[in-house]
Amino acid sequence: MITANPAPEAGTEARTGSTPVRAPRRRKKRQLLPYLLLLPVVVAELLIHIVPMFIGVGMSFLGLTQFFIRNWTKAPGAGLDNYRFVLQFDEASGKALLHSFWTTIQFTVIVLALSWALAMAAAVWTQHAFRGRGLVRTIFLIPYALPVFASVITWSFMLQRDNGMVNHVLVDQLHLTDERPFWLIGDHSFWALIVVEVWRLWPFAFLALTAGMSSIPAEQYEAAAIDGAGVLRSVRFVTLPNLRSVNQVLLLVLFLWTFNEFTVPYTFFGKSAPEQADLISMHIYQNSFVTWNFGTGSAMSVLLLLFLLAVTAVYLLLTRKKDVDA
Amino acid sequence: MREPRWFVWSRRIGLSLLSLFALLPVWVMVTTSLKPLGDVQGEFRWFPSTVTLDAFVEMWRTIPLGRYFLNSLVVSLTASVASVALALLAAYAVSRYRFRGRQLFSVTVLSTQMFPGILFLLPLFVIFVNLGQQLGIDLYGSRPGLIITYLTFTLPFSVWMLVGYLDSVPRELDEAAAVDGNGPMGAFFRVVIPAAVPGIVAVLIYAFMTAWGEVLFASVLTDESTRTLAVGLQGYATQNNVYWNQIMAASLTVSAPVVVGFLLLQRYLVAGLTAGSVK
Numbered sequence: 001m002i003t004a005n006p007a008p009e010a011g012t013e014a015r016t017g018s019t020p021v022r023a024p025r026r027r028k029k030r031q032l033l034p035y036l037l038l039l040p041v042v043v044a045e046l047l048i049h050i051v052p053m054f055i056g057v058g059m060s061f062l063g064l065t066q067f068f069i070r071n072w073t074k075a076p077g078a079g080l081d082n083y084r085f086v087l088q089f090d091e092a093s094g095k096a097l098l099h100s101f102w103t104t105i106q107f108t109v110i111v112l113a114l115s116w117a118l119a120m121a122a123a124v125w126t127q128h129a130f131r132g133r134g135l136v137r138t139i140f141l142i143p144y145a146l147p148v149f150a151s152v153i154t155w156s157f158m159l160q161r162d163n164g165m166v167n168h169v170l171v172d173q174l175h176l177t178d179e180r181p182f183w184l185i186g187d188h189s190f191w192a193l194i195v196v197e198v199w200r201l202w203p204f205a206f207l208a209l210t211a212g213m214s215s216i217p218a219e220q221y222e223a224a225a226i227d228g229a230g231v232l233r234s235v236r237f238v239t240l241p242n243l244r245s246v247n248q249v250l251l252l253v254l255f256l257w258t259f260n261e262f263t264v265p266y267t268f269f270g271k272s273a274p275e276q277a278d279l280i281s282m283h284i285y286q287n288s289f290v291t292w293n294f295g296t297g298s299a300m301s302v303l304l305l306l307f308l309l310a311v312t313a314v315y316l317l318l319t320r321k322k323d324v325d326a
Numbered sequence: 327m328r329e330p331r332w333f334v335w336s337r338r339i340g341l342s343l344l345s346l347f348a349l350l351p352v353w354v355m356v357t358t359s360l361k362p363l364g365d366v367q368g369e370f371r372w373f374p375s376t377v378t379l380d381a382f383v384e385m386w387r388t389i390p391l392g393r394y395f396l397n398s399l400v401v402s403l404t405a406s407v408a409s410v411a412l413a414l415l416a417a418y419a420v421s422r423y424r425f426r427g428r429q430l431f432s433v434t435v436l437s438t439q440m441f442p443g444i445l446f447l448l449p450l451f452v453i454f455v456n457l458g459q460q461l462g463i464d465l466y467g468s469r470p471g472l473i474i475t476y477l478t479f480t481l482p483f484s485v486w487m488l489v490g491y492l493d494s495v496p497r498e499l500d501e502a503a504a505v506d507g508n509g510p511m512g513a514f515f516r517v518v519i520p521a522a523v524p525g526i527v528a529v530l531i532y533a534f535m536t537a538w539g540e541v542l543f544a545s546v547l548t549d550e551s552t553r554t555l556a557v558g559l560q561g562y563a564t565q566n567n568v569y570w571n572q573i574m575a576a577s578l579t580v581s582a583p584v585v586v587g588f589l590l591l592q593r594y595l596v597a598g599l600t601a602g603s604v605k
Contacts, residue, residue: 031425033419033423033510033511034419034420034422034423034425034428035419035425037415037416037418037419038415038416038419038420038431040412040415040416041412041413041415041416041435041481041485042431044412044477044481045434045435045438045481047474048446048450048474048475048477048478048481049438049446049478052446052449052450052453053445053446053449055449055452055453056445056446056448056449059448059449059452064452069452069455070455070456070459071456071459071460072452072456118344121340122340122341122344125336125337125340125341126341128329130337136341136345138589138592139345139348139349140344140345140348141588141589141592142348142349142352142585143348143351144588145535145584145585145588145589146351146352146581146584146585147535147538147539147555147556147577147580147581147584148539148541148556149539149541149555149556149559149577150355150539150559150577150578150580150581151351151355151577151581153559153573153577154351154354154355154574154577155351157354157358157570157573157574158350158351158354163366163367163368163369163370163570164370165350165354165370167370168369168370172369199347199348199351203348207596211596211597230330231329231330231333256440259442260441260442260443260444262442262443262444262541262542263539263540263541263542266541266542266545267541267556270560281442281443281444281542284444285444285542288444288448289546294448294452297448298448298449301442301444301445301448304442304444304445305441305442305445308440308441308442312440
């Protein structure tokens with residue numbers, strides 16, 4: 001996501017790199033080559049990302065309802081009406097958006113914290129060789145390797161009220177409650193979704209942290225051991241400081257993925273999520289493809305994008321500043 | 327480092343619990359797929375009452391699973407091959423040349439990865455519908471249409487991961503190729519690509535996996551004839567019955583190839599994923 005090393009000044013490499021003497025025409029051709037190589041991706045990027053993005057922003061200023069979807073040029077202009085509509089927090093639509101936004105923030109923070117903590121613990125446990133480490137690492141990769149829809153469908157089966165595994169264990173085997181709780185609707189659905197999302201996400205954090213830890217020099221641990229540091233102190237004073245740049249990127253990536261999550265709730269709940277677990281992507285989807293109001297759907301998407309850009313920018317500024325201080 | 331007893335025990339317990347958590351759905355998926363329908367309609371059973379392969383036979387008849395399978399295969403394969411082919415050229419330029427706009431290009435491509443899919447889905451849907459209506463180009467509900475939208479997520483990370491892999495190919499190889507009289511493109515095809523094959527295959531598999539599991543675009547941009555597995559599996563829930571044993575059998579069948587591919591290539595995949603995301 002973030003290119004690590006800033007590019008050296010243009011041309012330095014061409015000058016210092018290969019053979020010193022070249023015909024001027026050849027040199028010109030060489031400088032054109034990178035652009036020719038980029039051309040296909042640039043064209044594709046324009047078609048799939050840049051143009052749709054501008055059209056999306058444009059759509060947010062149109063009254064693009066189901067009557068005009070087949071011919072958007074006929075859709076009436078709406079000015080800022082879509083934005084006003086979705087941001088009317090004392091009306092039902094604005095309340096629902098605000099609620100969904102708040103739900104998504106809580107969801108993201110909890111999922112992030114749990115996934116990171118599990119991944120960090122597992123990475124510390126598997127950092128040094130022991131019998132069975134390879135097997136355990138492979139097992140941890142499986143949730144990440146399974147297609148999301150297949151594993152999340154399985155979770156929704158496990159969380160069925162009457163014939164699911166979870167209630168069988170809680171109610172029939174452990175006798176924790178008499179009442180069989182619903183997991184896919186109502187208040188519990190938020191927590192059920194969190195469990196599924198953490199199950200799905202923590203292995204990636206584990207991968208990233210494991211990779212980060214593998215590049216920590218063994219001497220640092222040896223030095224810490226000589227100074228009398230135990231496991232916890234060497235995690236605190238050797239592992240964590242060395243992982244700082246890994247964590248900076250990892251947390252940002254996890255944040256963006258979780259905040260934008262659609263596949264998991266859609267597979268888990270179907271087309272409409274229960275109010276308690278109505279994540280923002282699902283909310284926009286619902287508004288656009290169930291009630292067919294593309295204008296307000298686009299306005300919400302643009303607001304979401306602005307929010308994500310703002311968070312990312314602030315985050316990058318804050319983490320960069322810390323680097324300077326250190 | 328000396329490991330104290332409490333650490334060894336916490337590791338045993340912690341890793342066992344985490345393995346259990348990771349594997350629980352796999353257990354349910356596998357055992358349920360081997361159950362007769364009666365077993366999945368009543369109380370949950372940890373083991374099938376009788377082991378039967380009925381679900382694996384019936385699942386092809388309850389819904390047109392074969393067609394969905396083919397759709398998923400064509401769409402995922404085309405999208406992943408196309409994005410790797412395009413991305414290879416760009417990644418070579420970014421990895422080997424310093425040119426004006428290099429930074430801008432990288433930042434633009436990578437930042438599109440953080441945007442929510444729904445942001446691109448809405449305009450692409452409207453563009454497709456309007457192209458069909460006004461120019462007669464029917465992308466909506468077609469396989470090519472879905473493939474184009476899949477590039478929105480397969481292309482950025484292909485560029486991202488391939489730059490990492492190509493960076494790891496030593497430049498001395500390029501120079502040796504130049505000494506042998508190859509131009510830059512000759513060096514690219516004869517030396518750099520062959521040296522990066524494991525990485526390229528890993529990116530291909532990863533792109534394929536991502537496309538294989540995609541739900542958002544497929545749920546909107548497909549119709550009955552182009553539906554992919556990710557959306558089609560919902561069809562096992564009919565009004566009268568939910569064929570959980572068949573759903574699990576189908577889930578297992580569509581998961582097995584990608585899981586095996588992932589585990590076989592995990593070394594290369596992990597290197598690329600982490601090199602790109604976590605530098």
